[in-house]
Amino acid sequence: MNSISRTPWQIQRDVMHALLVREMKTRFGKWRLGYAWVLLEPAMHMLVLVAVFSFLGREFYPGIPTALFMLGGIAPFLFFGQCFTKSLAAVASNRGLFSYRQLRPFDAVVTRVLLEFCIYLFSLVALLGILAWFGxxxxxxxxxxxxxxxxxxxxxxxxxxxxxxxxxxxxxxAAKFGPMIQRPLYFMSGVFFSLEHIPEEYHPYLSWNPLLHVIELTREGLFASYHGMFADMQYLVMSSVGMLAFGLLVYRANWRDLVRSQ
Incomplete structure (x- = not known):
C-alpha cells in the first residue's frame, strides 16, 4: 500500500498537470488554427498598429523599429488581458471539478495564470526571433x-x-464590465506610446498604473537604446507584492464559499 501512496506535492503536481492539459484543450482546441493563435494574436495586433502609425509616417523611438516597439507593449498587455478576463469565470467554468477533494479554485486560477504567462513569454521570444530573422x-x-x-x-x-x-x-x-475596464487601460498603459513622449504634467495621472511601469521596464530590458527614465521599479515591486497579498487574503477569506456555491 505504501508503494502507491503519494505525497501532497505529487498530488498537487498531478492536479496542476491535469488542469493544464484541460486548459490548453479549452484554449486552443475550438480554433481551426489551434496553437498558431499563440503567435497570430500578438502578431495581428502588432501589424495593425505598425500599419496605422507607418501610414501616419511616425517613428516612435530612435534605434528601435516600430514593430519591436509595439511588440514590447502588446505582449505584456495581452497576458494581463487574458488573466483579467479568464479569472472572472475561473470558478464557474471549473465548478464541476471542485467536487474532487484534491482540487480547489486556487488550483484553477494558478493554472490559468501560469499557462497564459508561458504563452506570453513564448510569443514574445518567438516573434522577436522571427522579426530578427527578417532583419x-x-x-x-x-x-x-x-x-x-x-x-x-x-x-x-x-x-x-x-x-x-x-x-x-x-x-x-462583473464579467460584463471587464471589457469596459480593459479598453481604457489599453490606451493608458503605454502599449503604443512611450512615457517620454507625454508631457510631464500628465505623468502623475498615468504613473499610478502598474501596467505602464511593466511595459516601460520591459522595453528598457529588451532594447539598449530605450531609456525608461520615468519607470519606477520600486513602485512595481510595491504594486506586485501588494496585489498578490490582497488576492491571497481575498481568496483565503472566501474559498470555502466558492466551493460550496456549486
Missing part, C-alpha cells in the same frame, strides 16, 4: 531586468486573478 532587430539590453520585471508581473497578475475569481463568482455581472 527587424535592435540591440538587446538587460536580461536580469527582464527576469525581475516578469517575476513581479506574474505575481501582480496572480494576485489580481485570485481577487477577480472571487468577485466574478459573487458578482456575475
Amino acid at each position: 527587424v532587430a535592435a540591440t538587446f539590453n538587460d536580461f536580469l531586468l527582464l527576469v525581475a520585471v516578469n517575476i513581479l508581473f506574474l505575481g501582480f497578475c496572480l494576485g489580481l486573478s485570485l481577487a477577480l475569481c472571487v468577485f466574478g463568482e459573487r458578482f456575475p455581472e
Whole structure:
C-alpha cells in the first residue's frame, strides 16, 4: 500500500498537470488554427498598429523599429488581458471539478495564470526571433531586468486573478464590465506610446498604473537604446507584492464559499 501512496506535492503536481492539459484543450482546441493563435494574436495586433502609425509616417523611438516597439507593449498587455478576463469565470467554468477533494479554485486560477504567462513569454521570444530573422532587430539590453520585471508581473497578475475569481463568482455581472475596464487601460498603459513622449504634467495621472511601469521596464530590458527614465521599479515591486497579498487574503477569506456555491 505504501508503494502507491503519494505525497501532497505529487498530488498537487498531478492536479496542476491535469488542469493544464484541460486548459490548453479549452484554449486552443475550438480554433481551426489551434496553437498558431499563440503567435497570430500578438502578431495581428502588432501589424495593425505598425500599419496605422507607418501610414501616419511616425517613428516612435530612435534605434528601435516600430514593430519591436509595439511588440514590447502588446505582449505584456495581452497576458494581463487574458488573466483579467479568464479569472472572472475561473470558478464557474471549473465548478464541476471542485467536487474532487484534491482540487480547489486556487488550483484553477494558478493554472490559468501560469499557462497564459508561458504563452506570453513564448510569443514574445518567438516573434522577436522571427522579426530578427527578417532583419527587424535592435540591440538587446538587460536580461536580469527582464527576469525581475516578469517575476513581479506574474505575481501582480496572480494576485489580481485570485481577487477577480472571487468577485466574478459573487458578482456575475462583473464579467460584463471587464471589457469596459480593459479598453481604457489599453490606451493608458503605454502599449503604443512611450512615457517620454507625454508631457510631464500628465505623468502623475498615468504613473499610478502598474501596467505602464511593466511595459516601460520591459522595453528598457529588451532594447539598449530605450531609456525608461520615468519607470519606477520600486513602485512595481510595491504594486506586485501588494496585489498578490490582497488576492491571497481575498481568496483565503472566501474559498470555502466558492466551493460550496456549486
